[in-house]
Amino acid sequence: MTALDRHVALVGFMGAGKSTLGPQLAERLGRRFVSVDDVVERRSGRTVADLFERDGEARFRELEEKAAADVLDRRQPAVVELGGGALGSSRTRGALDTSVFTLLVETSLDDAWSRVVGSDRPLARDEAVFRTLFDERKPAYERVADAQITDLDGAVLACAGVALGARTLDRLGELIPGDGQVALVADRTVAGLYGARARDALGDRLAATYEVPAGEAAKTHAEAERLWSALRLDRTGTLVALGGGSAIDLTGFVAATYLRGIAWTPVATTLVAQVDAAIGGKTAIDVAGGKNLVGAFWWPDRVVCDPQTLETLPDEELDSGRAEVVKTGLLMGEEVWTLEPAQQVRRCAAFKSGICLRDPRDSGERAQLNLGHTFAHALEAAADFRLPHGRAVALGLLAALRLSGLEEQAALVTDVLAPEPVSVDREAAWAALARDKKSVEGSARLVLLDAPGQPRWNVELPVEDVRRALDELIA
Ligand SMILES: NC(=O)c1ccc[n+]([C@@H]2O[C@H](COP(=O)([O-])OP(=O)(O)OC[C@H]3O[C@@H](n4cnc5c(N)ncnc54)[C@H](O)[C@@H]3O)[C@@H](O)[C@H]2O)c1
Numbered sequence: 001m002t003a004l005d006r007h008v009a010l011v012g013f014m015g016a017g018k019s020t021l022g023p024q025l026a027e028r029l030g031r032r033f034v035s036v037d038d039v040v041e042r043r044s045g046r047t048v049a050d051l052f053e054r055d056g057e058a059r060f061r062e063l064e065e066k067a068a069a070d071v072l073d074r075r076q077p078a079v080v081e082l083g084g085g086a087l088g089s090s091r092t093r094g095a096l097d098t099s100v101f102t103l104l105v106e107t108s109l110d111d112a113w114s115r116v117v118g119s120d121r122p123l124a125r126d127e128a129v130f131r132t133l134f135d136e137r138k139p140a141y142e143r144v145a146d147a148q149i150t151d152l153d154g155a156v157l158a159c160a161g162v163a164l165g166a167r168t169l170d171r172l173g174e175l176i177p178g179d180g181q182v183a184l185v186a187d188r189t190v191a192g193l194y195g196a197r198a199r200d201a202l203g204d205r206l207a208a209t210y211e212v213p214a215g216e217a218a219k220t221h222a223e224a225e226r227l228w229s230a231l232r233l234d235r236t237g238t239l240v241a242l243g244g245g246s247a248i249d250l251t252g253f254v255a256a257t258y259l260r261g262i263a264w265t266p267v268a269t270t271l272v273a274q275v276d277a278a279i280g281g282k283t284a285i286d287v288a289g290g291k292n293l294v295g296a297f298w299w300p301d302r303v304v305c306d307p308q309t310l311e312t313l314p315d316e317e318l319d320s321g322r323a324e325v326v327k328t329g330l331l332m333g334e335e336v337w338t339l340e341p342a343q344q345v346r347r348c349a350a351f352k353s354g355i356c357l358r359d360p361r362d363s364g365e366r367a368q369l370n371l372g373h374t375f376a377h378a379l380e381a382a383a384d385f386r387l388p389h390g391r392a393v394a395l396g397l398l399a400a401l402r403l404s405g406l407e408e409q410a411a412l413v414t415d416v417l418a419p420e421p422v423s424v425d426r427e428a429a430w431a432a433l434a435r436d437k438k439s440v441e442g443s444a445r446l447v448l449l450d451a452p453g454q455p456r457w458n459v460e461l462p463v464e465d466v467r468r469a470l471d472e473l474i475a
């Protein structure tokens with residue numbers, strides 16, 4: 001389950017950090033933040049401490065239960081902070097079970113105590129009482145939680161269904177929601193490397209395995225048709241994609257269309273897929289008219305990223321991923337590419353998850369993810385798709401940064417990615433740029449940066465400037 005179209009409830013012990021994390025998470029998801037305690041205080045015109053003191057805990061719990069029910073009943077998905085004792089109500093627990101994505105904000109007892117000691121919280125006056133409550137309440141939090149988190153990125157990733165970490169591949173069986181049958185669709189090369197581990201992890205749930213051609217060759221109508229015809233899953237089934245963005249795009253598209261849509265889980269084995277392609281529910285195949293022309297928005301129930309699988313990735317594929325990491329860092333305004341590799345994946349995957357949860361159908365700010373890609377696609381088309389994607393994206397970033405007037409960042413991209421100009425026909429590249437999916441009446445709509453971390457999209461520039469920027473990328 002993911003937080004798409006659902007309230008996110010934050011539960012956990014007092015002092016866990018819910019009221020700090022809640023507004024930050026709401027901002028990352030583009031939602032309102034609502035604290036149930038605040039609603040109680042506003043409605044009663046009194047503080048929680050005062051209600052406890054003068055009317056007793058039972059009266060406070062009544063008001064809290066009613067406020068939680070009203071807030072969780074609202075249609076517009078929000079981030080809702082529940083008080084530490086709110087799960088004492090069976091009505092509140094029931095609401096969380098049915099239609100709410102619930103995050104348990106984890107903390108240690110000592111950290112929680114150090115944060116609340118000396119505050120006016122009614123149940124934090126006596127350390128022994130506090131410690132007993134902590135142990136009593138923990139199991140209730142764990143029972144309702146869809147995920148347990150300790151930080152903001154972890155919360156955003158959980159909301160997008162992303163499970164990221166060493167050996168997650170071996171936990172595939174438990175990570176895939178539901179208990180229906182599973183069909184595994186694996187990139188042929190990746191099947192040879194990780195297929196056995198995936199099959200072992202899926203155990204009895206695995207009904208069938210289908211291998212598809214390695215890489216982009218999988219994204220064809222013929223492969224989709226083969227899968228549609230061969231699959232025997234019912235509507236409780238889940239399709240699992242094992243591979244990079246290509247196997248994932250194909251499998252997601254088949255999942256979106258088979259039986260009018262079944263659940264699916266990408267297991268991302270390339271850097272591009274872990275920081276980009278597996279996240280956000282865009283699926284597609286290529287047709288004669290162009291790449292990714294036929295597809296659907298179909299959000300996966302879970303995304304699994306095991307950074308260890310990147311150890312076998314060829315250098316050229318790693319370079320493609322590095323270019324996406326640098327693109328993401330420029331959009332974030334953080335030099336994420338200097339972090340250690342697992343952290344790079346986590347930061348970038350969380351950033352993309354937030355954007356996609358805010359704009360799931362690509363009708364607004366998600367366009368920023370296209371930074372540099374209009375130029376990259378034009379160069380790739382002019383090179384008959386024989387240009388490594390990473391090199392094309394690196395060059396595209398250079399063009400976007402130069403047009404943004406950010407020479408310092410352009411120099412940084414040259415340092416980090418060292419892209420060589422390509423030898424392609426200038427007219428062919430220019431014609432391809434005008435045909436780009438994001439162009440309007442032949443005029444490119446670009447993503448530029450006002451500064452690192454401050455993207456602007458749908459920017460139209462004088463054609464001469466765009467042409468010059470493209471020409472500078474060509475040897
Ligand atoms: N849906 C989206 O939002 C989105 C975003 C970005 C890219 N994409 C799509 O993703 C595709 C590119 O995906 P990609 O860059 O992940 O590569 P890919 O899936 O095309 O795979 C590239 C190569 O790497 C091999 N490979 C994959 N994992 C491996 C591993 N762990 N060890 C060894 N070899 C491995 C594959 O067999 C293949 O030969 C494009 O079709 C692009 O359009 C989609």
